[in-house]
Amino acid sequence: MRWxxxxxxxxxxxxxxxxxxxxSRLLVxxxxxxxxxxxxxxxxxxxxxGFSLSFESPKNDKLSLFKHGERAYDxxxxxxxxxxxxxxxxxxxxxxDFINRDGNILLTLSGNSPTPAAISSLLLELDIxxxxxxxxxxxDHFNFDSNSAAEKHDVLVxxxxxDLRPGVKNFCSVGGSIAVPRAVGQVLGNExxxxxxxxxxxxxAYSYNPKDEAEAVEEPFAVxxxxxxxxxxxxxxxxxxxxxxxxxxxxxxxxxxxxxxxxKETTTxxxxxxxxxxxxxxxxxxxxKVGKLxxxxxxxGKKFNTSSLSVPEQNPRIYRIKNDVAxxxxxxxxxxxxxxxxxxxxxDDLQLEFTMLSPFHRLALKPISTTENAxxxxxxxxxxxxxxxFNFRVNYKRPFMTNVDEKRQVTVRHIAHDEWPRSWEISGxxxxxxxxxxxxxxxLAFVGVWxxxxxxxxxxxxxxxx
Amino acid sequence: MRFSFIPSxxxxxxxxxxxxxxxxxxxATLSVQGKGAGVGGGVKEKLSADAPLSQDVPxxxxxxxxxxxxxxxxxxxxxxxQAFLTLTEQKTGLEESYxxxxxxxxxxxxxxxxxxLPFQLLTSSSPLKASLVIASFGSSTPYKRHVxxxxxxxxxxxxxxxxxxxxxxxxxxxxxxxxxxDPTSPPKIITLVFTAAVVAALPALFGVWxxxxxxxxxxxxxxxxxxxxxxxxxxxxxxxxxxxxxYYTRWNLFQTLPPAVAVGVVAFLSGSRALSExxxxxxAGLR
Numbered sequence: 001m002r003w004x005x006x007x008x009x010x011x012x013x014x015x016x017x018x019x020x021x022x023x024s025r026l027l028v029x030x031x032x033x034x035x036x037x038x039x040x041x042x043x044x045x046x047x048x049x050g051f052s053l054s055f056e057s058p059k060n061d062k063l064s065l066f067k068h069g070e071r072a073y074d075x076x077x078x079x080x081x082x083x084x085x086x087x088x089x090x091x092x093x094x095x096x097d098f099i100n101r102d103g104n105i106l107l108t109l110s111g112n113s114p115t116p117a118a119i120s121s122l123l124l125e126l127d128i129x130x131x132x133x134x135x136x137x138x139x140d141h142f143n144f145d146s147n148s149a150a151e152k153h154d155v156l157v158x159x160x161x162x163d164l165r166p167g168v169k170n171f172c173s174v175g176g177s178i179a180v181p182r183a184v185g186q187v188l189g190n191e192x193x194x195x196x197x198x199x200x201x202x203x204x205a206y207s208y209n210p211k212d213e214a215e216a217v218e219e220p221f222a223v224x225x226x227x228x229x230x231x232x233x234x235x236x237x238x239x240x241x242x243x244x245x246x247x248x249x250x251x252x253x254x255x256x257x258x259x260x261x262x263x264k265e266t267t268t269x270x271x272x273x274x275x276x277x278x279x280x281x282x283x284x285x286x287x288x289k290v291g292k293l294x295x296x297x298x299x300x301g302k303k304f305n306t307s308s309l310s311v312p313e314q315n316p317r318i319y320r321i322k323n324d325v326a327x328x329x330x331x332x333x334x335x336x337x338x339x340x341x342x343x344x345x346x347x348d349d350l351q352l353e354f355t356m357l358s359p360f361h362r363l364a365l366k367p368i369s370t371t372e373n374a375x376x377x378x379x380x381x382x383x384x385x386x387x388x389x390f391n392f393r394v395n396y397k398r399p400f401m402t403n404v405d406e407k408r409q410v411t412v413r414h415i416a417h418d419e420w421p422r423s424w425e426i427s428g429x430x431x432x433x434x435x436x437x438x439x440x441x442x443x444l445a446f447v448g449v450w451x452x453x454x455x456x457x458x459x460x461x462x463x464x465x466x
Numbered sequence: 467m468r469f470s471f472i473p474s475x476x477x478x479x480x481x482x483x484x485x486x487x488x489x490x491x492x493x494a495t496l497s498v499q500g501k502g503a504g505v506g507g508g509v510k511e512k513l514s515a516d517a518p519l520s521q522d523v524p525x526x527x528x529x530x531x532x533x534x535x536x537x538x539x540x541x542x543x544x545x546x547x548q549a550f551l552t553l554t555e556q557k558t559g560l561e562e563s564y565x566x567x568x569x570x571x572x573x574x575x576x577x578x579x580x581x582x583l584p585f586q587l588l589t590s591s592s593p594l595k596a597s598l599v600i601a602s603f604g605s606s607t608p609y610k611r612h613v614x615x616x617x618x619x620x621x622x623x624x625x626x627x628x629x630x631x632x633x634x635x636x637x638x639x640x641x642x643x644x645x646x647x648d649p650t651s652p653p654k655i656i657t658l659v660f661t662a663a664v665v666a667a668l669p670a671l672f673g674v675w676x677x678x679x680x681x682x683x684x685x686x687x688x689x690x691x692x693x694x695x696x697x698x699x700x701x702x703x704x705x706x707x708x709x710x711x712x713y714y715t716r717w718n719l720f721q722t723l724p725p726a727v728a729v730g731v732v733a734f735l736s737g738s739r740a741l742s743e744x745x746x747x748x749x750a751g752l753r
Contacts, residue, residue: 141547215570430658449681452688
């Protein structure tokens with residue numbers, strides 16, 4: 001009996017191991033199923049990470065992303081269709097619905113097949129702009145692979161992506177150059193904070209249409225680093241949408257391929273890049289989870305009560321103005337198949353806001369300890385001198401990380417009449433307190449003298465009656 | 467296979483061995499002309515393919531910057547696929563490229579005014595780095611070099627419209643808002659001096675009374691005549707002060723009132739007796 005149980009447990013463990021934080025049902029929409037053989041290593045990598053893959057053609061009438069009103073798949077990979085569009089089952093509206101219901105999409109484009117208008121308009125909705133020429137692709141006469149594209153210069157060999165800016169985690173910094181064959185460049189709108197480029201084109205690259213007869217490019221769609229080859233959008237619900245400009249990157253032939261650029265031969269790190277990119281898109285990376293969140297009075301001089309970290313959340317509902325209060329929050333980060341303590345990158349801080357409509361305090365939360373799979377961040381401060389309904393709020397939104405927005409509402413009351421400092425504690429009042437005591441003692445002395453005084457002589461008596 | 471492999475090998479070998487098949491330009495002139503400036507006005511410089519201009523090129527608000535050049539592959543004039551003038555903002559690394567319109571003969575031209583520059587470049591505090599990129603398909607070595615620096619001269623009368631910075635998620639600046647600062651007391655030394663002055667008034671008062679002949683010599687007499695009422699009367703006055711003291715330190719109003727009333731009744735009853743005794747003393751001519 002016991003061996004059976006342990007066997008069952010083992011089987012369960014095996015099933016649980018290496019799963020995305022948001023499910024393992026992955027749908028690959030690919031028009032020609034023979035095509036998929038070219039990507040066998042990519043599929044193998046995905047399967048080994050616990051995804052269950054199903055392949056469908058967009059032409060299949062029965063294909064549906066939803067079943068009984070729920071998502072039928074957790075993740076979606078869209079291959080560039082050979083025909084005009086993705087068909088009635090994958091309209092832009094349905095794809096946006098899929099994102100709105102927390103589904104993740106990896107959309108691939110290719111310079112070999114024209115991008116359908118449906119996809120361009122979907123991307124336009126998201127403020128990602130594709131070149132108006134449907135056949136456009138990115139070339140660079142400086143960083144190309146001279147083994148495979150000596151003439152056409154359309155296989156770019158790029159160093160791994162740099163950090164976007166200080167304080168942003170970089171999940172795709174793989175240890176090798178990346179081959180990007182026949183990519184469709186994208187230009188990202190500047191307004192949205194949700195859009196980020198993952199891999200930018202080099203400074204000398206530009207987008208052009210190879211079918212164009214002109215011998216020189218006069219008005220390129222976009223040039224240099226403004227072209228994004230791989231870009232990402234993380235929606236407000238943290239659903240992820242990645243646009244991969246070159247589907248060929250994922251082919252077996254470019255995984256660990258030998259490429260030569262400027263006379264130097266290197267091996268591509270496309271396999272690692274594909275793994276990181278798909279891990280990020282399918283929420284195996286950069287997923288934050290909030291654990292316990294506590295706030296409490298620190299009047300007794302103890303700064304952080306780490307001792308009670310194992311008790312459940314029991315926070316006061318009410319504080320008084322100018323109370324000293326401590327705040328702690330546990331955060332963990334999902335990495336591939338487990339939760340581990342989260343630490344923000346250098347130059348970045350988790351911040352606590354104490355808000356009533358707008359924040360009155362915004363303070364950095366510092367890590368004070370770690371548990372098995374979470375970091376405890378804490379800060380302490382004095383509540384503002386204003387009563388009302390306030391919120392403790394941790395609003396941590398960063399590129400490539402799922403959004404964290406936690407609020408705890410508390411009442412802050414004013415000081416009760418018997419909570420004010422007593423007059424003798426206020427040094428400025430000592431003069432007046434002294435005056436009161438002098439009056440009291442003087443009065444008592446006067447009463448005594450008036451009652452029991454014997455006049456020394458008449459004169460003194462006369463004086464007293466005055 | 468033979469086609470693609472051998473020529474590419476050959477070509478790389480040739481490309482490394484000689485500069486014959488590398489892109490470049492010649493006969494390049496750069497001119498910056500203001501509106502209304504006649505022929506020969508403004509700046510005119512010859513650009514060299516090998517070294518950047520030693521001086522910055524000023525570029526005013528109403529000027530037109532024009533570069534004319536002939537692109538070459540090796541020694542022959544030829545049209546490349548890519549002929550760009552790239553301006554780089556040195557601090558942020560932002561770039562913008564402008565394509566030359568190149569004729570079959572390799573003669574190329576680009577014209578720029580302030581309108582063509584995005585505001586990020588216009589508002590740059592340091593000179594813009596201008597480089598030329600000339601490249602094409604095939605095996606010739608592409609050309610990219612820094613050729614001159616461009617200093618933007620803005621018209622102070624025409625403000626540049628700079629849009630609001632777009633939202634980017636990241637760390638925000640800390641806030642420590644204080645509605646009202648705490649009330650403060652004057653320096654303790656000043657308080658102590660004045661407190662001492664106030665307290666000193668009591669001994670001064672007693673001193674004055676003593677010099678005027680104040681005493682308590684009738685105490686024996688009064689206690690002898692009406693011991694209970696005098697003790698109660700003076701005691702109740704002291705007790706009333708004590709009750710006020712308790713009210714100040716510990717009691718609330720409801721704890722204070724009953725003893726105050728009780729002490730008040732005692733003071734009233736004993737007071738009438740005690741004060742009659744004082745009156746008797748006065749009538750006896752002792753006061």
